[in-house]
Amino acid sequence: MFFIIMQSLLNNPLFRPPAEADSLILQIDEGCPYNRCTFCGMYRETHFRKKSFEEIRMIIEQESVYDQGVKRVFLADGDVMRRSYEDLQLILVELAQHLPMLARVNVYATGNSIIAKTDAQLRSLRSLKLSTLYMGLESGDEATLRNIEKAETVKVMIEACRRAQECRLKMSVMFLLGIGGVTRWQNHADATAFALNNMQPRLLSALRFVPVPGTELFEDVKAGRFPQLTEYDIVQELRTIVSLLDLNNTVFRANHASNVVPIEARLPRDKSKLLANLDEMMASGALDRYSPGAMPLWL
Template sequence: MFRPPAEAGSVLIRVADGCPHNSCAFCAMYRGVPYREHGMDEIDRAISAASAAQPGARRVFLADGDVLAMPEAVLSAILEKLRQAFPRLSRVNCYASGQALAARTDAELAVLRRAGLRTLYLGLESGSEEVLRNMGKAGTADGMVNGCRRAREAGMTVSVMVLIGIGGKGLSRVHVRETAAALNAMQPDLLSFLRLIPVPGTPLWRRIAEARFLQLTEEEAVREARDMLAGLDLRRTVFRADHGSNVLPLAGRLPRDRDALLAELDELLQCGVLDRNGPGPMPALL
């Protein structure tokens, strides 16, 4: 079961299998997993088992890949059951796609927030519509910017993920510029930079093998992260680039720590240790 790093201490409850889109060229998370929303009996059993094991739990993460896509009435019923099963529950979080966010009305978001849904993890990946189209991403950058704004107005916390390198060499500058602009419009509560890691068996892997997608070198990836960070004008965001995919682990608060984070990246770029010819060492599994 996949979950964001910040959910390491949460009770994980699966209410659906897979991702309803399963179309992103870089993503192997749910490849081969047919999308299925669990029935309420199955969800009841999962909640009962989880609450028997950890009755004092305060945090629950609902899986799999796009729980916000489930009907609002079903989600509200799940949230109600969670409140009954976990008396000390303080937050319920899940992944949300741009499409699911766009499909939720303001009233539905407000109902879900009141019912206990707290943090949405949204994979923006890029603010460039061209990059998103190339990667087969469901939803548009504009839709995700708007969805993020509406979710925050409903009182939710939005954690946005961006993929360094997703534009390849050809669209790197566009990716930097338009992603920074999208993030500045979103003003996410949390922001994570992850680096694009090609996974065998994905369409992206084949594009790289056929030289139809030119991967950034290690140095270019660090420069892209640096330039994107430099373009951010965020008023109150917790920033993380400490996922195993990143070349240099970084964490801080924006805008307070931006200059210090940029100095760290500049120092790394200047010291000459980064691979200028290839992507450098890549984690085997994410």
């Protein structure tokens, strides 16, 4: 997933996508109900808890006293879409009642939590101002997904994305550069582009895999069981994926601190320019061909 760390009042880390910087963040769950992806350290220390509707109602009431002009809300934490349709409906109605200017409510979602809703339910949630679903594809390569213990198959995530968009929800999909490692990078690149072409997400983000202490994949990197791609290889992988993308109308960003090269592009309009920039970077000799290079200290 794509995230920025904040600190909640209870000292649990609170994550939100960078694009939600101007949104009111309401933590209606604590942690991730799955919490088993081997690369993800976001909620490792957080015991998952679904807040009761009473608690949520009080949070909404308190926040609405401070600012009646809120237009955007992000509901945290890990997979809010996993709540039942009835729960989500109640929460969205409550938000609309207290925030008269509210235009959009955005959440993290997973393939399984999206396809668990019927089309009628997705449309109904959309009509109640649910807007963008942030979903981590991570990889289109099934073997890579199994290696990192992702709960969903590629097929489920493609179906989730297509159905949500058919029901007028906006999908923001994230993939992870380097997550296939040295052995599966080509499969990861080919299959990720294939999955994305089938998804046609309106918003797309790329992050680079960074080993996070406390995760299984961090231990694998440390023990030499998962050799990381070099900085050069990461850019080559990104170039391969971009070259295979056939997207109709997508905003593509790779401007997270983990990325080797910051990117902001509209596809297909900027594809040739983007490929030329990546070629130039690979030919410049500036990229580290022997190690992953500098990594951010946080994620």
